[in-house]
Amino acid sequence: MPYCIVTYDVGEERVNRVRKVLKRYLNWVQNSVFEGEIGEGKLGKCLQELKGVIKEDTDSIYIYRLELQDNCKKLIVGQEKEGVFNLIQ
Secondary structure, three states, rough: OOEEEEEEOOOHHHHEEEEEEHHHHOOEEEEEEEEEEEOOHHHHHHHHHHHHHHHHHOEEEEEEEEOHHHHHHOOOOOOOOOOOOOOOO
């Protein structure tokens, strides 16, 4: 199952709605950043929901897909957000 990192930059009035959609599918790791394993079907459903929330002419969502999670290392500088599971090691 692919591992995804999702970042977003949306209008202030849409931030909470975007965050709520992403929380249903991925782990919230930092302001405007989510990550986790997600299948193709769920990713497609998530994207459909997000498209219903954002304004595509002004907002942006970046999705980084890692097919081989073992080839990626994560370095955290500072405080790691509590309660986050299923992260890149």
